[in-house]
Amino acid sequence: MTVLVNPKALVDHAPRDFKMLIDGRWSEGTADPIERVAPGHGVVVSRFQAGTRADAERAIAAARKAFDTGPWPRMTASERSGILLKAADLIAARAEELAFLDAVEAGKPISQVRGEIAGSVDIWRYAAALARDLHGESYNTLGDGTLGVVLREAIGVVSIITPWNFPFLIVGQKLPFALAAGCTTVVKPSELSSGSTVVLGEILEEAGLPKGVVNIVTGTGAEVGAVMTSHPDVDMVSFTGSTGVGKLTMANAAQTLKKVSLELGGKNPQIVFPDADLDGFIDAAVFGAYFNAGECCNAGSRLILHKSIAEDVVKRVAALSEKVRVGDPLDPQTQVGAIITPQHLEKIAGYISGAADGGADVAHGGKALDLGRGQFMAPTILANVTPDMPVAREEVFGPVLSVLTFETTAQAIEIANAVDYGLSAGVWSKDFDTCLTIGRQVRAGTVWMNTFMDGASELPFGGYKQSGLGRELGRHAVEDYTETKTLNMHIGGRTNWWMPQTEKLA
Ligand code: NDP
Numbered sequence: 001m002t003v004l005v006n007p008k009a010l011v012d013h014a015p016r017d018f019k020m021l022i023d024g025r026w027s028e029g030t031a032d033p034i035e036r037v038a039p040g041h042g043v044v045v046s047r048f049q050a051g052t053r054a055d056a057e058r059a060i061a062a063a064r065k066a067f068d069t070g071p072w073p074r075m076t077a078s079e080r081s082g083i084l085l086k087a088a089d090l091i092a093a094r095a096e097e098l099a100f101l102d103a104v105e106a107g108k109p110i111s112q113v114r115g116e117i118a119g120s121v122d123i124w125r126y127a128a129a130l131a132r133d134l135h136g137e138s139y140n141t142l143g144d145g146t147l148g149v150v151l152r153e154a155i156g157v158v159s160i161i162t163p164w165n166f167p168f169l170i171v172g173q174k175l176p177f178a179l180a181a182g183c184t185t186v187v188k189p190s191e192l193s194s195g196s197t198v199v200l201g202e203i204l205e206e207a208g209l210p211k212g213v214v215n216i217v218t219g220t221g222a223e224v225g226a227v228m229t230s231h232p233d234v235d236m237v238s239f240t241g242s243t244g245v246g247k248l249t250m251a252n253a254a255q256t257l258k259k260v261s262l263e264l265g266g267k268n269p270q271i272v273f274p275d276a277d278l279d280g281f282i283d284a285a286v287f288g289a290y291f292n293a294g295e296c297c298n299a300g301s302r303l304i305l306h307k308s309i310a311e312d313v314v315k316r317v318a319a320l321s322e323k324v325r326v327g328d329p330l331d332p333q334t335q336v337g338a339i340i341t342p343q344h345l346e347k348i349a350g351y352i353s354g355a356a357d358g359g360a361d362v363a364h365g366g367k368a369l370d371l372g373r374g375q376f377m378a379p380t381i382l383a384n385v386t387p388d389m390p391v392a393r394e395e396v397f398g399p400v401l402s403v404l405t406f407e408t409t410a411q412a413i414e415i416a417n418a419v420d421y422g423l424s425a426g427v428w429s430k431d432f433d434t435c436l437t438i439g440r441q442v443r444a445g446t447v448w449m450n451t452f453m454d455g456a457s458e459l460p461f462g463g464y465k466q467s468g469l470g471r472e473l474g475r476h477a478v479e480d481y482t483e484t485k486t487l488n489m490h491i492g493g494r495t496n497w498w499m500p501q502t503e504k505l506a
Helices: 052-067 077-092 095-106 111-131 167-172 175-181 195-207 221-230 243-254 278-294 307-323 341-359 409-417 430-442
Strands: 021-022 025-027 035-038 044-048 137-139 147-152 157-162 182-186 214-215 238-240 259-263 269-272 301-307 361-364 381-383 400-406 424-430 446-450 482-490
Touching: 021 052, 021 195, 021 221, 044 167, 044 195, 052 157, 052 182, 052 214, 052 221, 077 095, 077 111, 077 175, 077 195, 095 111, 095 167, 095 195, 111 167, 111 175, 111 269, 137 259, 157 175, 157 221, 167 195, 175 182, 221 238, 221 243, 238 243, 243 259, 269 278, 269 409, 278 307, 278 400, 278 424, 301 307, 301 409, 307 361, 307 381, 307 400, 341 361, 341 381, 341 400, 400 409, 409 430, 424 430, 430 446
Parallel strands: 157 182, 157 238, 182 214, 238 259, 269 301, 269 424, 301 400, 381 400, 424 446
Antiparallel strands: 021 025, 021 214, 035 044, 137 147, 147 482, 361 381
C-alpha cells in the first residue's frame, strides 16, 4: 500500500491576484482573469490576467524600444552582471514565497520546489558570471593588410515561452542568459502556473532592471504566445513545452526567419546491464519515473532491462514504489504531488488502460488515487511492454514506468533509439566499455552513467531529434542569445581589383 499524505484544505489562503508587467508598468487585462485551481487542493489559489494580442503587441513594442534606444544593451557587462547578481540574492530572499506558488499552482512537492528555487539562484549567478566573459575573437593572422575582429552582439528582442511543470526553474534557464547578452524580452509563462514568473518581474524591478527590458504577459498560448512567435519585431524565440507546440512555434517563427531555441519532450530510457549496482539503480529508477509526478521532460519513463535480471528488478522497483509518499504538495514529506489537471489525469489513465489492453502487465499502481481533494495518480509500473506500444513511444507525462527487455547491447541501443525523442538516457553497468558504447551510440542530448537526472549550471542541456533544437545552460548559453558580426579591417592602401596596383586612377 502506497503511503499517502492527505492534502489539507487551504482554508486561510485567499486567492492571490497577479498583474502583468508591460513597459515598466503593472497592468490589468481587459478580459476576465484566469482562475487557477490548485491541482492538489481543489481551490482557487491564483488569478492571472488574461492577456490579449494587443497586450502582447504592447509588450513587444516596449522590448523593441528598450533594445533599440534603452540603456540595457549599452551598459557594460559588469553593470549587467551586477543587476543579475542582485536578482539572484532577491530570489533567494523570496524563495519560500516562490516555492509556495509553484507548489500550489502546479501541485509540486514543496521540498522539491525549494530545491528548484535554490538551483535557480545558482543559475542566475552563473549567468551573471558568463555575462562578463562574453567576447568575440580577433584574427591577427590574415596578412599585413588585414585585421579581422568577430563581435558578439545581443540578438535583440527575445520571446520566452515556458510550460507549467517547472515554472520558476525553466524561466531561469533562459531569461538570465538573454539578459546577460544584453537582450530585451517578453516572457509568457503557462496560464496554469504563472505566479512565480510574475513575482520574478517584481524582483527584477527591485534589482534595478530598466523598464521595458523584461515584460511579462500572462494568458494563453493561442492568444499571447502566437503573437510572440510571429511578430516581425521579435528576433528570437526561446520555447520550452510540448513537441507539437514546438513545431508550431518553429513554423510561426519561420515566416520572419527568427532564431528558434526549442526544449521539447522526451521518452528517456534507463538501460540496465546485469553487472550494474542494482541498489543504486533501483533508487534511480523510482526517482527517474516519479520525480515531479513524472511530469518531467527528463523522466526516465522507459526501463530497458537485460532479460536475465528483469523479473528481479521489476519486483524490487515495485517494492520501493510502495514506499513513495504521494499526497499534499505542501507537506514537506511528500515525494509525488498532484497531477496538473483532471484532463491530464484522464490522459495518463488512458495510456495505462491502453497498455494493459495491448498485453502489458500492471506490476504496480495503475489507478488514480482519491485523496479527498485534487487529482493524484498512483506510481505505476507496466511490465512486458513492447517497443511498438504507444506507452513505450509517446510521452505519458505521468508517474508511469514502462519496462522493456533486451538480450544484446546492440538490441538495447536499437530499442533506446527507436522513438522520435532524444532528450536524455541512462546506462547502468560497472563495465567502462559498456557505458561508453551506450554513451556514444544512444542519440540523446545527455547520457547519465550510473546515475540519473543529475545536473549543473555548467552542463549543457537539450535534445536530439524531436526533443528540440539548441542547448541551454553551459558556458555557451549566453552566446545563444547573440548574433555574430565580422569586422574586416584593411590596413594601408587599397588594392583595386580592376587594374594593376601600380596603375594610377584617372
Ligand atoms: P505546451 O506545449 O502545451 O505549452 C508550453 C507553452 O507554450 C505554454 O506557455 C503554452 O501556453 C504555450 N503555447 C501553447 N500554444 C501556443 C501557441 N500556439 N503559440 C505559442 N505558445 C503556445 O506544453 P505544456 O505546458 O503542456 O508542458 C509540457 C511539455 O513541456 C511536455 O511535453 C514536456 O516534455 C515539455 N517540457 C520540456 C522540457 C525540456 O527542457 N525539454 C522541460 C519541461 C517541459 P498555455 O498553456 O498557457 O496556453
